[in-house]
Amino acid sequence: MREAGVRCLPLNVVGSVACAFGAAFSACVFQQQLMASLYLAVIVVALACYGIQRAALPRVDDALAAEVILGGEQGDGGSPLPLVFAHRGGGHDAPENTLAAIREAKRNNASGIEFDLSFTHDSVAVLFHDETLERTTDGEGLLAATTFEALRRLDAASKHAFAERFRGERVPTVEEGVEECLRLGLRLIVDVKEYDHRAVALVDELFRKRPELYRRALVASFYPQFIYALRRQNPGIVTALTWRPGFVAYEDVENLRPRFKSFVKHWIARVGDWLLERALHGGVLPHLTGASAVLVCKNALSAQYVRSWRDQGLHLIAWTPNHPAEKEFLRKVLRVPIITDTLRHA
Template sequence: MLQLGDGIACLSAVFFVVLLGTRRPVWSSGITLSIYLFLASFRFPPLPADRSRQVLRPVSKLAAGGVSVVAHRAGGHDAPENTIAAIRAASANGATGVELDLEFTADGIPILMHDETVDRTTNGSGPLSKLHFAEIGKLDAAAKHRLSDRFRGEKVPTLQEAVEECIKHQLIIYFDVKSHPDEAAAALKHLYQKHPVLYNSSVVCSFEPKVIYRMRQADPEVVTALTHRPWSLSRFGDGSPRFPSSWKHQWMQLLDVLLDWAHHHLLWNLCGVSAFLLQKNYIAPDTVQYWAERGVDVVAWTVNTAVEKRYYEQLLNINYITDSLTEDCEPHY
């Protein structure tokens, strides 16, 4: 997708695009200067490389290939996703870390849950925004898992419970925040203050740049990452179109191009991220080199076959996120 370079090249592109639209050099200069001043004034500098590498490449826990292997949703194929059982299984199966999804109940309790509803993973029904923690605590988080009999009665854990379990097993944590930027930043800041070990053993990541920016505002010492999948506005994870309407699909494709350009040239710099979590189908050697030149690690998701894992470990030498530590399986997006 479109890449124009950084720094002067990026601002020059903005200048010429505005100039073509307005045909007024003064306006073009003013808008370009405003963008530069905005970035210079409000951007967060990235953390020192040695700090971020303690999280992204913890020497004592690296896999045989020298990369971090992170269990997606704590390893949702091997155990019920986003549960204490999954965290324990990930540790037992040799994961370097776990990726955990942060959500909130109706009464503001931070819990582990990927979806906005409890329908897909539990024996309950309804949106989290309407369910209190006391109600969610009665649900079986293993009810719809392929190994439900083995994990029957597993509960939806609070964020606090999950973090304590990860610390116990010395797992790196990838906190995936889907929404609620202010609430998430406040909850995570409290956790980092309560458990300072997290500064060197966790990363906060999100598809939403606003989430990462809010986190850096709340605590600039936290390692952060942007998550990205090209064409995410116009297509689902499997590549199928999101919208039946042709004109809406084309409009969203245009927005996808702009979003991809912004991720590569503005947003990562504004947020000062240490890593870029990219959907596996869009990673090639030149992708890794592009980000390495900017001091940013690439992490692939979701890598679920032995062949793919060897490719990322041996050829690209980058961290990857997987649904299973034990066998090949279909990916969750």
């Protein structure tokens, strides 16, 4: 029996109103959660930026970096031309990473030498690129498992096209390579093959023993953590970050040989490349490490790409053009220094 003056709503209307209130409440809760997540994300990003800013290392003086990287060759008509560095001493002209290659590069009018720093089993720093001995010497096995005494007995020219001319050439120590470059008046790019505390201590000691290196040498690596550790220990060294597309996931420049057989590891490496590329080109890594330059594979270069780095106040060096037309384009059109395997057509 309905009481007088009381009007009851139909059940379907009550249900609809309840649903509407429930949906509105849920939407409100979701919005609050979303806003809280956004606020948290903003706080995390702000803290990360603050941390990077606090941890960032200042670059060396721009004039010093330009002196090391750009030099002052004179081209046609008296206009300065970017420098030419002999890759591993000019591995097409003489056995790579040897004193003979350094001397040959000097005879072929190189501006400087790029060489690789690696360690033997007994922690002697040597000029050597590969992890194994077979490609460039008459030895076998891992460099890291070979003592310096054993390495010194190997012929570093045995696999070279001009083996007869350079027969008996030995693998030099890093100190021998540096001394030869300085004796011949050559600039240096020291390429550190991996992040290793021994390399940090060694490079720091080399610069302190030979102060002229501060104005003659550039230290480069694919590993930003090495550049950061080195510059924290010795902030006066001019450094560069080395990069090519696919470095984490692929062994070769053409990105044809994956580093990992596992599908999962390969795709994790691909993600690593994506993150590395954005951290580098977004300016995070150059800012954090205080690097003055980037060494980039020639295949990635264009006029716009070169301009983008110059807009950030960074120098760019291209590796490794070997065709005369490539070299001319990079040096005379894009106006960048180059690292090449042969000086015969520089």
